[in-house]
Amino acid sequence: MAVTLKGEQNSAYGRLLRHSGPAVPGWPGAAGSVVTEPLLSRGDTLGVVAPGFGVRRTALEAGLRRLRSLGYRVLLGDHVYARNGYLAGSDEERARDLNGMLENPDVRAVWFARGGYGSARLLDRVRWRALARSSKTLIGYSDVTALFAAALRQGVGVCLYGPVVTELGEPKAFHLPSLRRVLRGEPLTLKISRRQVLQPGKAAGRLLGGNLTVLVHLLGTRYAPDLRGAILFIEDAGESAYRLDRLLQHLSMSGSLKDVTGVLVGSFDSVGRHSFLRDRPILDLLRETFLPLGVPVVMGLKAGHLPGKRTLPIGGLARLDTMAGKLEVKVRPR
Secondary structure: OOOEOOOOOHHHHHHHHHHHOOOOOOOOOOOOOOOOOOOOOOOOEEEEOOOOOOOOHHHHHHHHHHHHHHHOOEOOOOOOOOOOEEOOOOHHHHHHHHHHHOOOOOOOEEEOOOOOOOHHHHHHOOOOHHHHHOOOEEEEEHHHHHHHHHHHHOOOOOEEEEHHHHHHOOOEEHHHHHHHHHOOOOOOOOOOHHHHEOOOOEEEEEEEEEEHHHHHOOOOOOOOOOOOOEEEEEEEEEOOOHHHHEEEEEEEOOOOOOOEEEEEEEEEEOOOOOOOOOOHHHOOOOOOOOHHOOEEEEOOOOOOOOOEOOOOEEOOEEEOOOOOEEEEEEOOOO
């Protein structure tokens, strides 16, 4: 008897699953191996830009050396080393660098130099149609969640939630096998232990989300992700427990969680406060927010602000099965 996962029949995932090409092995309709098209290949040109905080030259140069050692050609934005206070140049300069890469037919992907803050300031300046017309991949995490959300709203297939260029010179900062796998266009499988499961179950849907702070700050704008039928991924770092509480409450009260099919929580630490008031455990905040949804909830995903971060294809089609102990994500959304 066929098993229908929550969200599979009526979600975009369900429609694509019924009408798309070859299925991932082990998924409904699978018949043998899948021929995948790589997102990036040796010899491809990468555009590197800094959409937010200014970069440390030594860290960026180490990352650029790593990219070249992997066989990629690198094209730097004109203002990647610029400074405007904490930002890597003015909004106009940073947007000009990004748009230049999006409109350059030789650039196969845009790999962001670092996160921090500032990407959201560019949303109204980005030429999204140029990105939608191309097959370029966006790579980075944290602050660039804003750019990922907007890109996916414009019809971009996937964005890779993985290391920024300034981390590539530090081998322990990221998980190279998962990065290579998704760059090859191959499905990603992550193991889920019983200790990670807050609420068991099965779910299917497009994998959406990213940094919690950035996602919540997009609510009420035309760039906020549509989470209906999606498996939501969130992570954050450096926030006090009460701030995380406020973010989660805002996300919940916005109605955005109403039709999610599952929740994945990545790195999620908080900063202690000097106060006579005790902090509340983050685990309690997660339970209060997500368990009432009645969908599978998994914590401790090795993605986000932590060493050895896995690379996740945001926008890819995902299947979560806590009983089988695995999360599978198809890199190509169709």
